[in-house]
Amino acid sequence: MSKHPQLIEFIDLIKSSFEKGTLIKISMSKVANRTDDLKMIYVNPVELKSGLKLSFKYRHATKDEVKNFSKKEALDLLEELIGNSFLQIVANTAEEEHQLLINKKGKAKHITKKHKIALKTLNHDKEKNYLIKSENNIYLKELGICDTNGRVKDKQQDKFRQINRYVELLSHWFEKIDPTKKLNIVDMGSGKGYLTFALYDYLKNHLGINVSITGVELRKNLVDLCTKISSDCHFKDLKFISKDIRDFTAEEIDVIIALHACDTATDLAIYQGIKAEAKLIVCAPCCHKQVRKDMGKKSQFKALTKHGIFEERQAEMLTDTIRSLLMEREGFNTKVFEFISNEHTQKNVMMIGHHTNSKKDREKINNEVKQLKEAFNVQRHELEDLLG
Numbered sequence: 001m002s003k004h005p006q007l008i009e010f011i012d013l014i015k016s017s018f019e020k021g022t023l024i025k026i027s028m029s030k031v032a033n034r035t036d037d038l039k040m041i042y043v044n045p046v047e048l049k050s051g052l053k054l055s056f057k058y059r060h061a062t063k064d065e066v067k068n069f070s071k072k073e074a075l076d077l078l079e080e081l082i083g084n085s086f087l088q089i090v091a092n093t094a095e096e097e098h099q100l101l102i103n104k105k106g107k108a109k110h111i112t113k114k115h116k117i118a119l120k121t122l123n124h125d126k127e128k129n130y131l132i133k134s135e136n137n138i139y140l141k142e143l144g145i146c147d148t149n150g151r152v153k154d155k156q157q158d159k160f161r162q163i164n165r166y167v168e169l170l171s172h173w174f175e176k177i178d179p180t181k182k183l184n185i186v187d188m189g190s191g192k193g194y195l196t197f198a199l200y201d202y203l204k205n206h207l208g209i210n211v212s213i214t215g216v217e218l219r220k221n222l223v224d225l226c227t228k229i230s231s232d233c234h235f236k237d238l239k240f241i242s243k244d245i246r247d248f249t250a251e252e253i254d255v256i257i258a259l260h261a262c263d264t265a266t267d268l269a270i271y272q273g274i275k276a277e278a279k280l281i282v283c284a285p286c287c288h289k290q291v292r293k294d295m296g297k298k299s300q301f302k303a304l305t306k307h308g309i310f311e312e313r314q315a316e317m318l319t320d321t322i323r324s325l326l327m328e329r330e331g332f333n334t335k336v337f338e339f340i341s342n343e344h345t346q347k348n349v350m351m352i353g354h355h356t357n358s359k360k361d362r363e364k365i366n367n368e369v370k371q372l373k374e375a376f377n378v379q380r381h382e383l384e385d386l387l388g
């Protein structure tokens, strides 16, 4: 029997809402020919390790049975079930509720109701305002942030948010830099390159800035991985080199980035930025072992560091306060703030130094650093030593 046009239209609607990522749930009821105890089938998209699937929950009289199908299998199955096995179908998408009622002669009636408030889909509704999109994004796929359908994996949602927050935040700072000149950015301790790729993509491909980014990373396996992904994406001005930050040299550096560079690697990166007279130094400090090891033994504030968690926080405040003072001394205006909610990561402090030509009272700053070190009985600070 040929299918009723409303039925074909309904199946097309399910296909397109699934492809757009707005499909939420399908409920199939009113069994046409009762041959077993199957009462209903519920279908909804699910994100599995193997990718996006459609999950079918078969409701029997006494039990539920779940089977997951690929998009093609699921759509073929739906086409077979709708109108043949089930005569009442409700499909909820983010914006609308669609009802299909089929009579015994195969005639179908399609009723559409708009939702008052758009419902939540898997993740596409949240993604709409992001600067970095996951759809058709090669590097996010190869770095394991999203699946082959361009959907952000459940476990990678925080990382995806972090990447976007970081790009959004930095894009404002790039407005302060002369856009007519090629911008040389060095990402120190680039790791797996999540943020490096996203920043390059945004600056080069979205804002059209003439930019070159070099990721500097000790671990060769990560450098090889990032080099391959960069080539797959045709990001010709994004390079990765396997080197210690300490040994990195470049003719010109406009921006230094060091995100979660371990312990004193942050100091090395800041030092390289100061030495190269970079216009911007961006860092999100990581662990603060060097200062922490010294602190507390004969400190005036021993009580403040009695508990491990406070000792850690104190080491962080002290290390980063001295870093920001030294950057100020060297001609940078500094800002320290939380760049992402600590619900997503504890390592959420960002320090940005913007080079200005304003004169600083070096002696006053040196005294402040000295007082802080004495108060906490800290013998040395890596950045201070590097700067000599």
Ligand SMILES: C[S@@+](CC[C@H](N)C(=O)[O-])C[C@H]1O[C@@H](n2cnc3c(N)ncnc32)[C@H](O)[C@@H]1O
Pocket: 188, 189, 190, 191, 192, 193, 194, 195, 216, 217, 218, 219, 243, 244, 245, 246, 258, 259, 260, 261, 262, 265, 268, 286
């Ligand atoms: C915690 S990961 C952060 C990676 C990346 N920046 C991010 O935020 O996703 C720190 C990276 O810095 C690298 N690293 C640490 N010390 C370094 C050094 N002296 N020179 C180059 N890379 C270094 C480590 O190998 C590691 O991959």
